[in-house]
Amino acid sequence: MSKRISFDSKFINPIMSFFFFLFLLSSALLPLSSSSLSYPYNTSFYIDCGYHSPSTDSYNVSWLADDFFTGGSTAVVSDPLHFHLQHEKTLRYFPLSSGKKNCYNVPLPPGRYYIRTFTVYDNYDGKSHPPSFDASVEGTLVFSWRSPWAEGIARDGAYSDLFAFVKDGQLDFCFYSIATDPPIISSLEVLQIDPLSYDSAQTGDNYILVNYGRLSPGSSQWGPGFTSDPDAFGRSWQSDSDYRAASSKSARVITTKEKITGVEEAPNYFPMKLYQSAVTFDGGLEYELAVDAKLDYLLWFHFAEIDSSVKKAGERVFDVLVNDKNVSRVDIFKETGSFAAYTLNYTVKNLSNYVLSVKLLPVAGAPLICGLENYAMVPADLATVPEQVVAMKALKDSLRIPDRMGWNGDPCAPTDWDAWEGVTCTKTNGTGLVITQIELGSQSLKGYISEQISLLSNLISLNLSSNSLDDTLPIGLGQKSLAQLDLSNNQFSGSIPESLTSSNLQLVRLNNNLLEGRVPEELYSVGLHGGTIDLSGNKGLCGVPPLPDCAMFWENGHLSKGGKIAIGLSCFFFVAVLLLVIYIFCIRRGRNDYDFGLPSDLISLAAKRNRYQRQKSLMLLEMESQHAKGSKARQQFISLPEVTAVQSVVGRHEPEEDWKVGFRDRDLAEVFNEMLDEPLVVSPRLVDFLAKIIFVGSGRADEVLQATGGKPGLSQDKLRRYEPNRCEKGPSEGTKSSSYILTS
Numbered sequence: 001m002s003k004r005i006s007f008d009s010k011f012i013n014p015i016m017s018f019f020f021f022l023f024l025l026s027s028a029l030l031p032l033s034s035s036s037l038s039y040p041y042n043t044s045f046y047i048d049c050g051y052h053s054p055s056t057d058s059y060n061v062s063w064l065a066d067d068f069f070t071g072g073s074t075a076v077v078s079d080p081l082h083f084h085l086q087h088e089k090t091l092r093y094f095p096l097s098s099g100k101k102n103c104y105n106v107p108l109p110p111g112r113y114y115i116r117t118f119t120v121y122d123n124y125d126g127k128s129h130p131p132s133f134d135a136s137v138e139g140t141l142v143f144s145w146r147s148p149w150a151e152g153i154a155r156d157g158a159y160s161d162l163f164a165f166v167k168d169g170q171l172d173f174c175f176y177s178i179a180t181d182p183p184i185i186s187s188l189e190v191l192q193i194d195p196l197s198y199d200s201a202q203t204g205d206n207y208i209l210v211n212y213g214r215l216s217p218g219s220s221q222w223g224p225g226f227t228s229d230p231d232a233f234g235r236s237w238q239s240d241s242d243y244r245a246a247s248s249k250s251a252r253v254i255t256t257k258e259k260i261t262g263v264e265e266a267p268n269y270f271p272m273k274l275y276q277s278a279v280t281f282d283g284g285l286e287y288e289l290a291v292d293a294k295l296d297y298l299l300w301f302h303f304a305e306i307d308s309s310v311k312k313a314g315e316r317v318f319d320v321l322v323n324d325k326n327v328s329r330v331d332i333f334k335e336t337g338s339f340a341a342y343t344l345n346y347t348v349k350n351l352s353n354y355v356l357s358v359k360l361l362p363v364a365g366a367p368l369i370c371g372l373e374n375y376a377m378v379p380a381d382l383a384t385v386p387e388q389v390v391a392m393k394a395l396k397d398s399l400r401i402p403d404r405m406g407w408n409g410d411p412c413a414p415t416d417w418d419a420w421e422g423v424t425c426t427k428t429n430g431t432g433l434v435i436t437q438i439e440l441g442s443q444s445l446k447g448y449i450s451e452q453i454s455l456l457s458n459l460i461s462l463n464l465s466s467n468s469l470d471d472t473l474p475i476g477l478g479q480k481s482l483a484q485l486d487l488s489n490n491q492f493s494g495s496i497p498e499s500l501t502s503s504n505l506q507l508v509r510l511n512n513n514l515l516e517g518r519v520p521e522e523l524y525s526v527g528l529h530g531g532t533i534d535l536s537g538n539k540g541l542c543g544v545p546p547l548p549d550c551a552m553f554w555e556n557g558h559l560s561k562g563g564k565i566a567i568g569l570s571c572f573f574f575v576a577v578l579l580l581v582i583y584i585f586c587i588r589r590g591r592n593d594y595d596f597g598l599p600s601d602l603i604s605l606a607a608k609r610n611r612y613q614r615q616k617s618l619m620l621l622e623m624e625s626q627h628a629k630g631s632k633a634r635q636q637f638i639s640l641p642e643v644t645a646v647q648s649v650v651g652r653h654e655p656e657e658d659w660k661v662g663f664r665d666r667d668l669a670e671v672f673n674e675m676l677d678e679p680l681v682v683s684p685r686l687v688d689f690l691a692k693i694i695f696v697g698s699g700r701a702d703e704v705l706q707a708t709g710g711k712p713g714l715s716q717d718k719l720r721r722y723e724p725n726r727c728e729k730g731p732s733e734g735t736k737s738s739s740y741i742l743t744s
Helices: 009-019 151-156 197-203 272-276 332-336 386-398 451-455 498-502 521-529 561-592 605-629 640-652 668-676 684-696 701-708 716-721
Strands: 044-048 073-076 090-093 101-107 111-119 133-137 140-145 158-166 170-177 187-193 207-215 252-255 277-280 285-290 296-304 317-322 325-330 341-348 355-364 371-379 423-428 432-439 461-463 484-486 507-509 514-518 532-534 540-542
Touching: 044 101, 101 187, 111 170, 140 158, 140 207, 140 371, 197 296, 197 341, 207 285, 272 277, 272 296, 296 332, 296 355, 317 341, 325 341, 332 341, 386 432, 386 451, 498 521, 507 521, 521 532
Parallel strands: 432 461, 461 484, 484 507, 507 532, 514 540
Antiparallel strands: 044 187, 073 090, 101 170, 111 158, 111 187, 133 140, 133 170, 158 207, 207 371, 252 277, 285 355, 296 341, 296 371, 317 325, 317 355, 423 432
């Protein structure tokens, strides 16, 4: 793209007029007039670049101390007394130590803004060499300064201004150094304006309007920064005398103090003063405006019939020609009457030369004009995809990128400039720019890799080798596009993220770090399929040749999957056993209302159980034997139903339930009688055996056998004698023994 400002000697005077207003009386924006108090936009910044504290100028405009810059240093012009206002005397410059790209990043609500800068050299560095540099707004190149500057501009300074949309909540006004020259700026003014101004509904919001001349015929320089005359947008206006062609030099000036209607209205808020002066010439008027070729230009014409001698339509009619093309026929009185503003705009397409010709040729009467504006329509440059801007700014912070690398503004834009140092960008489908390569090896970086790197979905190559980076590798590192990864010779720790296996890596260098854990087999296979992989110098890595095997239950600094399963099964088994113990000792115990304690004779539970089982077996065998003999005196022996009943009762009173350590709360006689409470004929012989079995559990079987003397039958009196001493009740108190009277 051709440069917006050229300091070639043949264009010195036009560009001084179109872009800058020289020999400033002031540069502060002024309070709004009473007629514009309803102006709905109040966001504004007046930044005194290079000055250390806030100030208020003679026009009652409050200036901020230097702020929102990314780097650089401050300086004072060589002759401060030559300038009238404080913000003209200081500047900020950006040496190469701050990087080739530096910015002012001003927080703003989304909208359209009028942006104006003041730039002065005045040999502040004593080198007599004005710098060469570019300036951009929102990633679009708008101004180009080239050394040598015109002497008047270098000495007195110059203004430049434009209209631009800010969409992301921050104005990026950036500078790019040419060769080794440091860019400079003295002041930056930002005012919010009506988003529909200058026919943006038709031109769209993807153009920046760069001022190539804002003329007020019939007057001298005026407006904010020059006089106390207000302009709601902060626009300054200059005389047209230097731009009229030789044939129009003798044009007559007309002025009025009458009030002009149709001014200071939305969306353009043109000031009344603009329409209170005009020039006219019987032979016609002609202007020659210096421009850059290959750009479109927006011309804005201002008219008002302020000559009281014109009383009706048709008395003043003229044609407007742009580059000899008739674009409109104008009859001011017919359009608006007297003392009323009338505007006309026209877009010049595809200029092929460096001069824009505007002619007003008479049809009836003499042509008249009150104002003429000329704006280059600079198309907004492609910008980096927003989410990748977020990722790159996060990497700038996490990697602690030094100022000398100039990571400021948009990583890839303007496309006329180099991208951030070490960064390569590519256009994608015409919708934006994406980062494809980051080469930052051996840059003395300290920090870590931000997780936001996952947003760089087009990254092909990442080289951060030979720095001092640490922490773990981010999970988001592993874009499918990634083909080359070199993180060698750092201090990265932790495991290799599984996400790397989803990439199309052909080169992997992770050697000489502090990585540990199992190496994903898919990653290791890179070396088996023609790629290159180097994992050496990481003592903690394992799992692939020639690295050692990984521990069964421990890998990557934490439990492996197998270890987690083993612990889970162990926990399950422990809980199951615990629940079983609770069931046995609490639930079943409570249901049977038993209480257990150590036996009085301290016989172990195992020994008692064995003794009981032996007694039980002997009893059952003897009962079965008696039954098998079929004795005639069956009433003296145990019958088959009795055997069955005993087996049933004994089955309900296993030793692990009732005989473990002896009864405490139940009467032995009660249990004995419970056994006798069966629907069968109980023989004296059975009573003997039952007595033996019942009292085996209490450890008193010998007493029972001695008391019975081997005789069949057992009376209640005998039974009562053999109750345990620990029982509080006798058989006659709450027991079942009183229900049975047994005889031999």
